[in-house]
């Protein structure tokens with residue numbers, strides 16, 4: 511870790527696979543090639559399906575895509591220089607400029623390569639290159655190589671999804687009679703369910719099945735000690751701030767934006783939370799932000815979002831299908847809005863958003879509360895840097911703060927800020943892998959408004 515005085519003069523370095531034995535190193539050496547191999551297998555396994563749909567052309571496309579992906583795996587494993595993108599898609603210019611900037615920063619002697627560059631960049635780049643390999647090969651260019659895994663993880667968590675939808679329906683039945691305290695209690699529960707939903711991503715498990723099997727509400731008490739930073743009271747007061755400033759209780763805060771992470775069970779937990787926010791009258795609108803290309807194995811795309819709502823509607827379970835129908839109505843009525851923006855699938859830290867994607871920054875500023883789901887969003891919030899654990903969240907955000915924001919994240923990468931002195935050391939002595947094992951979590955809040963008052 512860096513010393514405080516060094517941090518004052520700049521920011522700590524990016525995490526990188528250059529540090530042999532680090533989590534970033536092990537990821538680039540082992541986990542990313544495993545993910546790539548699974549992608550290749552998936553495409554190959556679907557050969558017959560491509561043939562049935564597109565004939566010989568489909569087979570040719572499958573072969574070409576596999577050849578590009580095998581080349582990519584070889585480049586990664588032999589630490590070759592990163593290459594410019596060639597697919598001419600809307601974001602390819604930004605990627606290529608980023609590479610040039612990275613090259614300037616590193617100096618011309620050493621090429622920007624897989625094991626020598628910032629981990630965040632390298633990992634994002636791999637997913638973008640997977641997209642390129644598929645996109646360059648019509649007619650299979652719209653194929654989502656992660657779709658099977660996402661679908662499977664949704665079906666494997668059916669029991670937990672039903673339990674959650676049932677809970678929501680029970681709460682909704684008596685919503686009008688609930689006191690503020692009871693409302694707050696339910697809110698905290700659903701916030702935590704959404705938090706722990708983040709355990710179920712398929713990137714940390716390199717695509718291995720990792721779904722929620724038990725009732726999510728019942729496990730909350732036993733999980734509480736694993737929440738390292740819990741700012742949920744600040745989230746609650748942000749939601750109910752209209753009341754505090756003396757306005758009438760019916761004035762809903764307005765708008766909450768959820769920057770989504772994974773499909774499957776996690777997405778359902780986010781939808782249930784969003785439903786509660788609206789049906790309780792706490793919020794008028796919820797805006798969701800997903801990915802515009804298949805990303806980090808299990809991240810939500812527009813297709814996953816619509817599919818999940820449809821699946822819920824069609825479920826053979828009274829409360830689940832009721833939830834699905836309600837979610838569909840919210841979408842139709844514009845109470846819920848789904849967005850995607852190319853910035854979410856660029857390798858940038860979020861402190862670059864205001865300059866790099868001013869339209870997105872302005873859109874997020876319209877929200878009264880931003881919920882950032884998951885580990886990758888946390889890495890981007892904090893720049894994926896080697897921060898000391900006691901550095902404040904605000905410092906690590908480096909000026910990013912379009913609206914009051916909260917990260918709901920289970921720890922799967924070795925960056926964590928905002929801890930108490932000694933807390934990191936204590937955790938390390940209990941479990942050396944505390945930052946990457948996915949067992950700990952944070953509900954970490956920041957608002958410029960509370961800094962100014």
Ligand code: F6P
Pocket residue numbers: 537633708711712713714771772806883884885886887889922923946
């Ligand atoms: O650490 C494992 C990892 O794949 C990271 O590379 C990435 O940040 C994270 O998991 C993805 O997790 P999440 O889905 O929570 O963003």
Ligand code: MG
Pocket residue numbers: 711713771772806808809884886
């Ligand atoms: Mg994810």
